[in-house]
Amino acid sequence: SQELEQSPQSLIVQEGKNLTxxxxxxxxxxxxxxxxxxxxxxxxxLMMLQKGGEEKSHEKITAKLDEKKQQSSLHITxxxxxxxxxxxxxxAANAGGTSYGKLTFGQGTILTVHP
Amino acid sequence: GAxxxxxxxxxxxxxxxxxxxxxxxxxxxxxxxFWYRQFPxxxxxxxxxxxxxxxxxxEQGVEKDKxxxxxxxxxxxxxxxxxAHPEDSSFYICSARASGGTFFGPGxxxxxx
Numbered sequence: 393s394q395e396l397e398q399s400p401q402s403l404i405v406q407e408g409k410n411l412t413x414x415x416x417x418x419x420x421x422x423x424x425x426x427x428x429x430x431x432x433x434x435x436x437x438l439m440m441l442q443k444g445g446e447e448k449s450h451e452k453i454t455a456k457l458d459e460k461k462q463q464s465s466l467h468i469t470x471x472x473x474x475x476x477x478x479x480x481x482x483x484a485a486n487a488g489g490t491s492y493g494k495l496t497f498g499q500g501t502i503l504t505v506h507p
Numbered sequence: 508g509a510x511x512x513x514x515x516x517x518x519x520x521x522x523x524x525x526x527x528x529x530x531x532x533x534x535x536x537x538x539x540x541f542w543y544r545q546f547p548x549x550x551x552x553x554x555x556x557x558x559x560x561x562x563x564x565x566e567q568g569v570e571k572d573k574x575x576x577x578x579x580x581x582x583x584x585x586x587x588x589x590x591a592h593p594e595d596s597s598f599y600i601c602s603a604r605a606s607g608g609t610f611f612g613p614g615x616x617x618x619x620x
Contacts, residue, residue, distance in 0.1 A: 500550045
């Protein structure tokens with residue numbers, strides 16, 4: 393089965409600082425998702441990456457997938473307290489049919505942003 | 508993005524009772540939905556794949572007789588925790604694949620006393 397390793401497990405930064413969260417897969421990724429979660433709440437979809445070398449940005453968040461499709465990074469520029477939460481990377485199953493949409497998650501990265 | 512809802516958002520029940528959790532895709536049809544559970548300070552663990560009109564597919568170690576899944580329509584999947592016990596207390600989240608990504612419901616917090 394596919395395993396995802398996220399690093400760091402937790403991160404504390406001062407408001408305004410940049411930060412990066414990494415997600416490494418034991419196998420080639422078919423698709424990689426990034427989500428944000430507030431504790432006890434649902435997951436907020438951030439971005440989906442499928443192509444090697446792909447990079448997407450939304451507001452101050454940029455996600456990249458490496459050429460080999462085994463590693464992804466999430467970069468936040470000029471962090472704000474509103475960015476605080478748990479960031480999860482999810483790997484899409486490499487199959488169609490009923491597995492389409494099935495995700496395996498990393499253990500998550502807890503981000504704290506101090507004002 | 509696509510919207511997935513869950514009901515209830517939280518439930519407290521007595522040990523031995525059954526609890527039903529609903530997952531709905533509000534603005535799209537989903538032939539397949541997924542159920543996850545999440546323990547405090549842990550990541551999401553996939554429990555089962557819910558297939559419209561057919562039996563659910565359960566992950567290894569998940570008791571299918573305890574966690575009954577029914578996907579009766581293209582917009583609704585239900586998870587019933589039968590004879591719930593305190594160790595079933597957890598955060599249950601469903602997801603569905605739509606164009607543009609996989610979207611999650613807001614989750615249901617189950618507490619079994």
